[in-house]
Amino acid sequence: MNAQKKTALVIMGATGDLTQRKLIPSLFKLCQKGRLPANLDIIGFARREWDDEYFRQEMREGIQAFTPDQFIQSDWDHFSQRLHFFQGNFTNKEDFDRLSEYMHRHYGGHENHTYYMATSPEFFKTTIGYLADCNLDDAGKNKIIIEKPFGSDYTSAHDLNEFIHQTFQEEQIFRIDHYLGKETAQNILFFRFSNSIFEPIWNRNLIDHVQITVAESVDVGHRAGYYDHAGVLRDMFQNHLFQLLTLTAMEPPAAFNATYLRNEKVKVLQAIRPIALEDVVLGQYDGYCQTDRVAPDSRTPTYAAMKLYIDNWRWQGVPFYLRSGKALPDKTSEISIYFRNPPHNLFSFEGGVDQSPNVLSIIIQPNEGIHLSFATKQPDSYKEIQSVNMNFYYSQSFGNEPLPDAYERLLLDAINGDASLFARADEIELAWQLMDPVIRFAEDPNKPSPHQYAKNSWGPQAALKLIESNGGCWLVTQGTAGIICTF
Numbered sequence: 001m002n003a004q005k006k007t008a009l010v011i012m013g014a015t016g017d018l019t020q021r022k023l024i025p026s027l028f029k030l031c032q033k034g035r036l037p038a039n040l041d042i043i044g045f046a047r048r049e050w051d052d053e054y055f056r057q058e059m060r061e062g063i064q065a066f067t068p069d070q071f072i073q074s075d076w077d078h079f080s081q082r083l084h085f086f087q088g089n090f091t092n093k094e095d096f097d098r099l100s101e102y103m104h105r106h107y108g109g110h111e112n113h114t115y116y117m118a119t120s121p122e123f124f125k126t127t128i129g130y131l132a133d134c135n136l137d138d139a140g141k142n143k144i145i146i147e148k149p150f151g152s153d154y155t156s157a158h159d160l161n162e163f164i165h166q167t168f169q170e171e172q173i174f175r176i177d178h179y180l181g182k183e184t185a186q187n188i189l190f191f192r193f194s195n196s197i198f199e200p201i202w203n204r205n206l207i208d209h210v211q212i213t214v215a216e217s218v219d220v221g222h223r224a225g226y227y228d229h230a231g232v233l234r235d236m237f238q239n240h241l242f243q244l245l246t247l248t249a250m251e252p253p254a255a256f257n258a259t260y261l262r263n264e265k266v267k268v269l270q271a272i273r274p275i276a277l278e279d280v281v282l283g284q285y286d287g288y289c290q291t292d293r294v295a296p297d298s299r300t301p302t303y304a305a306m307k308l309y310i311d312n313w314r315w316q317g318v319p320f321y322l323r324s325g326k327a328l329p330d331k332t333s334e335i336s337i338y339f340r341n342p343p344h345n346l347f348s349f350e351g352g353v354d355q356s357p358n359v360l361s362i363i364i365q366p367n368e369g370i371h372l373s374f375a376t377k378q379p380d381s382y383k384e385i386q387s388v389n390m391n392f393y394y395s396q397s398f399g400n401e402p403l404p405d406a407y408e409r410l411l412l413d414a415i416n417g418d419a420s421l422f423a424r425a426d427e428i429e430l431a432w433q434l435m436d437p438v439i440r441f442a443e444d445p446n447k448p449s450p451h452q453y454a455k456n457s458w459g460p461q462a463a464l465k466l467i468e469s470n471g472g473c474w475l476v477t478q479g480t481a482g483i484i485c486t487f
């Protein structure tokens, strides 16, 4: 091999679930599509006593288990030659010295390599510190990808940013929020800014309110040990929901690049009014405290709904309702833009719509697509109105091939140095600043415990009251039934 021309993606913590379930299947897919740089090797760094052969075997089993349709033996034979294993301990500096020497020997110095922190967050600092000590940051040429959670509050996130910035420039740092890698999340900006008919109405003049729902049907399952310290506010709101919110609310950037995009997202976060605690509803599903590795008196919320405002010209006075929870009836992530009713009502709504006739729903997953409901005259009636839908489904317009996994795009962008779909330091810190008071409230033993809700229900009734007070109801889109209220 021509050693000078090779580069490497080094996965720190390569024996973990994420590598087998997400990273390697995504890299394999990229290789199958011919998108993975031809000179890229993938090195798994972890403590276990594995070798190249064993690493390859485990990774093959991961692809066969998690993305079986994708497995083609001849493709694998080609791809697996790029996989190597380096045995080492995150807490042992000598192992990083050996890694440095290994990188020199096999990859001709440190040229544009990428280090992926797929470790538990407690090892982020040690690992990054040793990378720096052993010159693996390579004076601004190498990159690091950092998995979530990035901190557990503003102070820890700020501290981590400061620590990393001692060695790595912001341009070298890629903080993962996998929601940004989802095809449909990326499409929010394309939908808004590559059409001319939506943006003129995308503001307080015609929009009554906005809803963002990220509902999951699974409960906390085997992740209870982590989850009981995180809860839905850290696990979902500070990152995924706020990312969807900023994409929905941001101004058009002057150009489609990482700096301009992230500048606009940051401006949205800066404009969010501190969240009023009376506009927050927390819930915990029945039986959560009986889960293995959950404290028996845990106050951790598994559900939250909140109302917030963005104090700028576009959104003044428009409530944004956000909700997310586990053990809900459906898995769905969607954004609903709820338009104002017509100013003058000529027709009878009897037996017809009892909510805004115009709701635009962007379905992030599953059944990815966009729906617009509007009122039509009910046939053979005098003046009754019925709500109907215009639907776009990815599967109908682009075929049944599943959409790429978020990690495909994110890995490729990071390897190529494009940070557009990664969270910047200030973005992360602002999101924590907004969420911290809500988290403190949730964790305060002197404050009311979260509302209990039955598994497989849409959460506590108090969440319904939150949105009803503004005359709305929580919406989801259900195939041919269209956009419906969930309570």
Ligand code: BG6
Pocket: 216, 235, 236, 333
């Ligand atoms: C992760 C959370 O970031 O996102 C999980 O830690 C959650 O708790 C998951 O289940 C949801 O992601 P997706 O892509 O399945 O909606």
